[in-house]
Amino acid sequence: MNTVKIALNGKTYQAEEKEPVLKVARREDVDIPALCYHEGLDSYGACRLCLVEVTGGGRPGMTTSCTLAATEGLEVQTDSSEIAKIRKGLLELYLAQAPDADYIKELAAQYGIKKSRFARSREPGAPVQKCVLCGLCVRICNEAIGASVISFISRGPETEVNSPYLEPSPKCIGCTACADVCPTDVIQITDKDGIRMVETWSDTQVAMKKCSMCGAYCAPEPLMDTVYRGVPDLDEEVRELCIKCRRRLKIRKFSQMTK
Amino acid sequence: MKLSNLDYLKQVKQQGRDKMFPGKPRIAVGYASCGIAAGADKVYTAFEAEIKRRKLDVLLTKVGCIGYCTVEPLVNVSMPDVPLVIYHNVAEDDVPGILDGIAAANLSRSKALCRIESWDHITRGNIVQYGKGFTDITPYAQVPFFSKQHKIVLRNAGLINPEDIEEYMAVGGFSALHSALTTMTPEQIIDEVLAAGLRGRGGAGFPTGQKWKFARNAKGDTKYIICNADEGDPGAYMNRNEMESDPCMLIEGMIIGAYAIGAGQGIIYIREEYPLAIKRLQHAIKQMQDYGFLGRNIFNSGFDFDISLVKGAGAFVCGEETALIASIEGFPGRSRSRPPFPAEKGLYTQPTNINNVETWCNIPVIVSRGGGWFVQTGTEKSKGTKVLSLVGKISQAGLVEIAFGTPIKALLYDIGGGGLEGRQIKAVQTGGPSGGCIPSRYFESAVDYESLAKLGSIMGSGGVVVVDEDTCMVDTARYFVDFTKEESCGKCAPCREGLQHMLDILTRICEGEGTLQDIEVLNELAPLIKTASLCGLGQSAPNPVMTTLRYFRNEYEDHIKENRCRAGACANLYLAPCENACPIHMNIPAYLSLLKEDKIAEAYASILQDNPLPATTGRVCHHPCQIRCRRNEVDDTVSTREVHRFVADYMSENGHKQPKSATRTLKKTGKKIAIVGAGPAGLTAAYYLAKLGHSVTVYDSYPEAGGMLAWGIPDFRLPREVLNREIDFIKKAGVVFKFGTTIGKDKSLKTLAKANHAVFLAIGAHKEMSLQVKGEDLQGVLSGVTFLRDVNLGKDVSTGDKTVVIGGGNVAMDAARVAKRLGSDVTIVYRREKKDMPAEEEEISQAEEEGIPIMTMAAPERILGRKGAVRGLVVAKCEPGDYDQSGRRRPIPGKDTVTIECDTVISAIGQRPDSDFIGRCGIDLQRDGTVEVNPFTLETNIDKVYAGGDLVTGPDTVSGSMGYGKRFAQIIDARLMPQERTHKIMKRFEYSNEVSLEPRGGDRNLMPMVAPEARRGNFDEVTRRYELPVAQVEVTRCLRCDVKE
Known part of the structure; x- marks a missing residue:
């Protein structure tokens, strides 16, 4: 991999060639807000918050830093009054879209916005609005996990994320990666009575595995199957145990050996 | 049967020629979707049956569309050996006549649009000769719709059978492909396209040659080319016709492009909603595969290429190239960010080149004639031609092809024939939902990429939607934002969320709920969406809002500040089209309905509440209500003006006093208001202010009230006693008049402003404009308004034996008719065409009935004199020149002159305010003598001083001036008083809201008129009021647009 030099706000940094500028900025502690970026996934360029301005060494103009590849001599401005104005405008839109999302409120406050002019009136008891449609959940489920449980439904302002036909999905392996990457804490998952319930995805249910030793529910069955597929040599006996019991078993075996 | 050698190619070409020139009559029906919609299928079937019945030896076939949609089929x-004749508006009934002509070897002239003797199909050496003759039929090049077009892409459309590849070859098809594959290298082809300066016709205008170069140089196992045929702008159908009328041209262009780029596979991405285009393309692909133009080793060149069709489900965003690629790959149509550009990483991650249909269509001719030939057409940066779909409020709609650089006005007025039904064009919307609205004052601008961008619009794919005064620009912006919001893919927030908020705001404004803050928010939101959106859809979606805000901000403000939609498009903001058009907003449906219900006294009360001068306006109003009347769409307008005249006359003739409600005033407020000018604006303001309890004094230089109504309109149109009767009512309401006082001369404006709470300047426009010709100072040269005033004042005015009146407005008509009545022989001279005359139609026709000839296209050049007196007028004959902003052609005086013998010349070419005195008082005057006011508050530059009427607008209409008077009363009352009170002088009338499902009342009832002979030598009124039963029938014709539920 070639190393290149790029300038962020006039200061030079080392970067891998073609590495997203946003990734470099994050590494070097240059603050660029973003909702739809994740290092483990392909850049998506949808939230538009990471817009920066290329001022030299490339096609000049505004572009998203997550899709901007580092090239030798690239000069980028990450924070100007123009950029701040756009981010402010975007955050006002997000605040109206997801008035209950703490992270959005925090970001908006950073940019001096307390209230969005676009806020819609809501009846008391109206459903919680947190999703900003950044697509991280969809992408992690499809691209990284490979389960494809959820996708975007409809288009334009009607867009939402859910399982097909708004029915519980049989494909979910209960990995909770979607909830882990969600920047606004939208996805509700609860474990109860041997069932992992993903309420947000049309009450998708995943059965939990019972430890054959202690009887506790340890992990979703399909998740464990997926994991075990990667480790075919694993002891049959171990497969049926929860982590604690595995440790116990290991200690027991070890002590037996030393005896 | 692969065509690999040139001789064989020539042989097939000859077969095609034999089909176009079968040695016997050939009837070809224009058979594209537009033609079929107009009935071409029925016409075709009728020909088929009749030819069979008559056992004629005739070839019946189908062709595409030549573009003149308004006159299809x-x-x-x-x-x-005779010219090809094109027939228009052909119906089944016309079939026998056309066949008779063929049988007689002398083609029918009925419905013959034009003749074509020869046609240049442009590809080298392919001029086809039809024959000469039929010289009485207009040649193609002289049909206005065609004359300013420049056909390159559409050169075959409407002349060859799109379902027969041999006819395409007959006019030069595939000769470019043959020479490209057998004599040129891919680089040479790209160089030729670069030399042609061809730019993408899909909208963005990126240089095609460069795009090809990127794709050629990109590394990849397989390369693709795609034709973007996902045409989806509302009102745009360029690509549809290109594919339906000449599918082979598109495919030939693609094969050449594929060879240049090195692509092995081509895809045409076409919307499912174009079934005929799909069918013809599939047919063409099949034929081309059979002939070996597609497939392996084309023309033995070793080049392999094939094309498949992918049908899109009609998502607008799939016209965006990355979304289009996603759609072909089977994913939802959502855009992704570029780079990487498709040339690098496109379809299935391979290098891909995407061009619009029309871009591909330009390729064969560029290869055939060379880039050097191509650049001869167009402007410096926009080369070649553009196909546009000219639609909306235009008289001749259709698909036109013009050279880049053609001015917008040539497109609209020469080709399009001007506004629909002669109405004035307000703006054009180019580029569909991504484009902008261009107002008429920029119609001089050229149609090309740069000029349109400079105006804030875009070239786009070629949709040109014409809008007139019936179109609300806020509503137009709302329509387009609603469209783009619906079609947004939803991936990025600015487009998805921003457009929704934008739509909410626009909807609010259209419903009369908007605020000025909303305009500011739109002004912030629009650039945010434009800069922050991911793809072209979002980046261009705010354009309609931005351009309408830029050019039509007044319409936004009208909606917000005045709750008014002048176009009558925003249903919440008006009662009915007639009421909305009326400058004083009379509740027309109310008095029509009350009269229908036999409540004539109430009808009168309702009329008087809205209009203090009903018998007057009932005679001389320019009736915008009737122009907007929806009954026009059934037969003719409801005679609203005539009905309120009837009510006013009938009531007064039958001794009914004015209803109490009309003279009842509110408690005295102690506020004093001075009004300068006792014309329609001043009188109306005075009446309402007096009713509201204010003390009103009206000053006027003349000895009586009425202004232009009294001095400018002759008795035979408005009898003085009728006007005086109505002025008396106003006096009864407590208005004090001070005549013979000129403000600025006899009394200063300062004193007036000091002594009053407000001053309203409404002095009208009484000063005649100068002719600026030699001899104007001769004895016998009179000014129209002075002439009419002197007659009305009872002065002894003599015209000689022969009078020439110069001008085309109401003053000119009145002056001519007065002079005629005084015994002179009168001619009217007007410099433009008759249809351009600003006078009312009925005034013109009445003048003509009275024996006054009108000489049009004649400009006065000099007045001849003898011993200081007029002896004649020399006029220059004019030729119609360029179109001005109003869509009328400027008269250009030629060398030919005519001398009209006369002893009197009356000049009536327009007036201006006689405002010198008030100008000296410190009021800022415009160059034309008018006063600029704040359009919403009517304030002038001096505190407490307001202005309205002709003084502000320049010479306008009676009701227009009254509208100013009424608004002034409302504005000033709201300013001086703590709370809204105008509703206290307005009563609600009860009337039926029943609507019949069928139009009733039959034909329009015209007012009785005195016969022209009986009008001679007297000033008796020419029109008579309705009789009661007639009026009561006329009112039933109202369609009751005010009833909304």
Whole structure:
């Protein structure tokens, strides 16, 4: 991999060639807000918050830093009054879209916005609005996990994320990666009575595995199957145990050996 | 049967020629979707049956569309050695007549649009000759719709059978492909396209040659080319016709492009909603595969290429290239960010080149004639031609092809024939939902990429939607934002969320709920969406809002500040089209309904509440209500003006006093208001202010009230006693008049402003404009308004034996008719065409009835004199010149002159305010003598001083001036008083809201008129009021647009 030099706000940094500028900025502690970026996934360029301005060494103009590849001599401005104005405008839109999302409120406050002019009136008891449609959940489920449980439904302002036909999905392996990457804490998952319930995805249910030793529910069955597929040599006996019991078993075996 | 050698190619070409020139009559019906919609299928079937019945030896076939949609169905008829004749508006009934003509070897002239003797199909050496003759039929090049067009892409459309590849070859098809594959290298082809300066016709205008170069140089196992045929702008159908009328041209262009780029596979991404285009393309692909133009080793060149069709489900965003690629790959149509550009990483991650249909269509001719030939057409940066779909409020709609650089006005007025039904064009919307609205004052601008961008719009794919005064620009912006919001893919927030908020705001404004803050928010939101959106859809979606805000901000403000939609498009903001058009907003449906219900006294009360001068306006109003009346769409307008005249006359003739409600005033407020000018604006303001309890004094230089109504309109149109009767009512309401006082001369404006709470300047426009010709100072040269005033004042005015009146407005008509009545022989001279005359139609026709000839296209050049007196007028004959902003052609005086013998010349070419005195008082005057006011508050530059009427607008209409008076009363009352009170002088009338499902009342009832002979030598009124039963029938004709539920 070639190393290149790029300038962020006039200061030079080392970067891998073609590495997203946003990734470099994050590494070097240059603050660029973003909702739809994740290092483990392909850049998506949808939230538009990471817009920066290329001022030299490339096609000049505004572009998203997550899709901007580092090239030798690239000069980028990450924070100007123009950029701040756009981010402010975007955050006002997000605040109206997801008035209950703490992270959005925090970001908006950073940019001096307390209230969005676009806020819609809501009846008391109206459903919680947190999703900003950044697509991280969809992408992690499809691209990284490979389960494809959820996708975007409809288009334009009607867009939402859910399982097909708004029915519980049989494909979910209960990995909770979607909830882990969600920047606004939208996805509700609860474990109860041997069932992992993903309420947000049309009450998708995943059965939990019972430890054959202690009887506790340890992990979703399909998740464990997926994991075990990667480790075919694993002891049959171990497969049926929860982590604690595995440790116990290991200690027991070890002590037996030393005896 | 692969065509690999040139001789064989020539042989097939000859077969095609034999089909176009079968040695016997050929009837070709224009058979594209537009033609079929107009009935071409029925016409075709009728020809088929009739030819069979008559056992005629005639070739019946189908062609595409030549573009003249307004006059479809079109039928081409050709016979050996005579010109091809195109028939328009052909119906089944016309079939026998056309066949008779063919049988008689003398083609029918009925519905013949034009003749074509020869046609240049442009690809080298392919001029086809039809024949000469039929010289009485207009040649193609002289049909206005065609004359300013420049056909390159559409050169075959409407002349060849799109379902027969041999006819395409007959006019030079595939010769470019042959020479490209057998004599040129891919680089040479790209160089030729670069030399042609061809730019993408899909909208963005990126140089095609460069795009090809990127794709050629990109590394990849397989390369693709794609034709973007996902045409989806509302009102745009360029690509549809290109594919339906000449599918082979598109495919030939693609094969050449594929060879240049090195692509092995081509895809045409076409919307499912174009079934005929799909069918013809599939057919063409099949034929081309059979002939070996597609497939392996084309023309033995070793080049392999094939094309498949992918049908899109009609998502607008799939016209964006990355979304289009996603759609072909089977994913939802959502855009992704570029780079990487498709040339690098496109379809299935391979290098891909995407061009619009029309871009591909330009390729064969560029290869055939060379880039050097191509650049001869167009402007410096926009080369070649553009196909546009000219639609909306235009008289001749259709698909036109113009050279880049053609001015917008040539497109609209020469080709399009001007606004629909002669109405004035307000703006054009180019580029569909991504484009902008261009107002008429920029119609001088050229149609090309740069000029349109400079105006804030875009070239786009070629949709040109014409809008007139009936179109609300806020509503137009709302329509387009609603469209883009619906079609947004939803991936990025600015487009998805921003457009929704934008739509909410626009909807609010259209419903009369908007605030000025909303305009500011739109002004912030629009650039945010433009800069922050991911793809072209979002980046261009705010354009309609931005351009309408830039050019039509007044319309936004009208909606917000005045709750008014002048176009009558925003249903919440008006009662009915007639009421909305009326400058004083009379509740027309109310008095029509009350009269229908036999409540004539109430009808009168309702009329008087809205209009203090009903018998007057009932005679001389320019009736915008009737122009907007929806009954026009059934037969003719409801005679609203005549009905309120009837009510006013009938009530007064039958001794009914004015209803109490009309003279009842509110408690005295102690506020004093001075009004300068006792014309329609001043009188109306005075009446309402007096009713509201204010003390009103009206000053006027003349000895009586009425202004132009009294001094400018002759008795035979408005009898003085009728006007005086109505002025008396106003006096009864407590208005004090001070005549013979000129403000600025006899009394200063300062004193007036000091002594009053407000001053309203409404002095009208009484000063005649100068002719600026030699001899104007001769004895016998009179000014129209002075002439009419002197007659009305009872002065002894003599005209000689022969009078020439110069001008085309109401003053000119009145002056001519007065002079005629005084015994002179009168001619009217007007410099433009008759249809351009600003006078009312009925005034013109009445003048003509009275024996006054009108000489049009004649400009006065000099007045001849003898011993200081007029002896004649020399006029220059004019030729119609360029179109001005109003869509009328400027008269250009030529060398030919005519001398009209006369002893009196009356000049009535327009007036201006006689405002010198008030100008000296410190009021800022415009160059034309008018006063600029704040359009919403009517304030002038001096505190407490307001202005309205002709003084502000320049010479306008009676009701227009009254509208100013009424608004002034409302504005000033709201300013001086703590709370809204105008509703206290307005009563609600009860009337039926029943609407019949069928139009009733039959034809329009015209007012009785005195016969022209009986009008001679007297000033008796020419029109008579309705009789009661007639009026009561006339009112039933109202369609009751005010009833909304």
